[in-house]
Structures are given as C-alpha cells and as structure tokens.
Amino acid sequence: MISITADTNVLVAATLTHGACEKIVELAEQKKICLFLSEPIFKEYYKVFQYQEIQDKIKNKQQEAQQAVARIAIIAHIIETTTRVNIIKEDPDDNKIIECAIDAKADYIISSDKHIHNHKKEIRQQHNIHILTPQEFLQIFTSQQQGWT
Numbered sequence: 001m002i003s004i005t006a007d008t009n010v011l012v013a014a015t016l017t018h019g020a021c022e023k024i025v026e027l028a029e030q031k032k033i034c035l036f037l038s039e040p041i042f043k044e045y046y047k048v049f050q051y052q053e054i055q056d057k058i059k060n061k062q063q064e065a066q067q068a069v070a071r072i073a074i075i076a077h078i079i080e081t082t083t084r085v086n087i088i089k090e091d092p093d094d095n096k097i098i099e100c101a102i103d104a105k106a107d108y109i110i111s112s113d114k115h116i117h118n119h120k121k122e123i124r125q126q127h128n129i130h131i132l133t134p135q136e137f138l139q140i141f142t143s144q145q146q147g148w149t
Helices: 008-016 020-029 039-048 052-057 061-075 092-104 120-127 134-145
Strands: 002-006 033-038 077-079 108-110 130-132
Touching: 002 008, 002 020, 002 092, 002 134, 008 020, 008 039, 008 052, 020 033, 020 061, 020 134, 033 039, 033 092, 039 061, 039 077, 039 092, 077 092, 092 108, 092 120, 108 134, 120 130, 130 134
Parallel strands: 002 033, 002 108, 033 077, 108 130
Antiparallel strands: none
C-alpha cells in the first residue's frame, strides 16, 4: 500500500475545500493509501482551526472543526518521531513533515509548501521520499490503479 505524509496545508485544504486534498483524505479513509502524521503535525492541524480566518470560513465553527479533527485522528496513523533533520532552513518548522515521512518510511510527502518543494531533489536522494503536490499525487495514484506504471 502506498504510504504518505501530508503537510498541514493539505489537511486544512481537505477540510475547507473540495478538490485534490479532499480526495487524498478520502483515499486514506477508504484505506487505499496509508496516511502518516506525527504528533507535532496533528497539533499544528488542530491549532490552525483556532485561527480567526479559519473560524470565519467554517459555518458551525466548533462542531465542524471538532468533526474535521476527529476525522483525521481516526484515519491517520499518528506516530512518534525520533529522527531530526535540519534540511529546510528557510522555515525550520517544516522539517517536522520530513521527519515524520522518514520515520514512517513514507513513499511520498504531499505538500503545497514551496520550502519543502525547494528541497525535493535532496530529500529524494537522501531518503528516497518523493515530494508531490496533491494534484501530482492523484495523477500518479490514478495511473497506478489503472496499471499504467
């Protein structure tokens, strides 16, 4: 089974919009892919729902936020990370995504974050983890399911 680590931006977009990010979460829910998160990623996801701009986008604020967080908590494999890296110096907080993917032995990091994408060649060479946007991941997943790769 394909394993992924999703960046917080993917999880938030999956909650607030219909599109590629939502489809990735649905694939994890259907157990077609394995979603790995670390405790720091999950805490950041939860924290984002406290931001006023996010609260303004959610109609029934508390209940909807709680349901979104609970949904991710149910479908994700939340792991404790021991690996520490300092690859993304432009935004060191993003290193937690890479650390989770390494410890989970994930095939892919799914992110829209430019800092992470700026280091995708280095991460692929050092850790054999591919970094893709949500749209790129869905294209690969779909082609694998259809036997094209």
